[in-house]
Amino acid sequence: MKITNVVADKNDVATAMSVIEDTLNTYPETNVVVMLESTGGPGVVQVCQETGRTDVLILDIDAVDATIDNIKAGKVWATLAQNFYKRGYESVRMAYEYLTEGDAATFAKLNDSGTVLIDQSNAATYAEDLWGAIVYKGTAWPAK
Numbered sequence: 001m002k003i004t005n006v007v008a009d010k011n012d013v014a015t016a017m018s019v020i021e022d023t024l025n026t027y028p029e030t031n032v033v034v035m036l037e038s039t040g041g042p043g044v045v046q047v048c049q050e051t052g053r054t055d056v057l058i059l060d061i062d063a064v065d066a067t068i069d070n071i072k073a074g075k076v077w078a079t080l081a082q083n084f085y086k087r088g089y090e091s092v093r094m095a096y097e098y099l100t101e102g103d104a105a106t107f108a109k110l111n112d113s114g115t116v117l118i119d120q121s122n123a124a125t126y127a128e129d130l131w132g133a134i135v136y137k138g139t140a141w142p143a144k
Helices: 013-026 040-051 065-072 084-101 126-131
Strands: 032-034 057-061 078-081 116-118
Touching: 013 040, 040 057, 040 065, 057 065, 065 078, 116 126
Parallel strands: 032 057, 057 078
Antiparallel strands: 078 116
């Protein structure tokens, strides 16, 4: 693997399209694009379609409608989504436990936000996996 370029799209589709088009023209050997902003993926798809680049594997971020539609259509390989509610809940729970139990040596410092890889195999059913990651401490899923 060789990283050909690292660019920022500033969470803007037009910017994503511009920097990806420049990247594909400057580094035609590029065959994988990894997005870190949810708005960029649709722009990458459009540039690849307009330039006939069917060989570019796209990994997007977040479960936004356009990305899920592009996954179902085979235009995006996958996306990574996290459960924002769980991320917030676990952060508050961890802070509460630290404040009430106060042992920094044993306090858990990892917050699993329930990240789910969504591809064609689970694009229609990912929500169950994503929201199933909300598990209150001591409570089985699904919560009744």
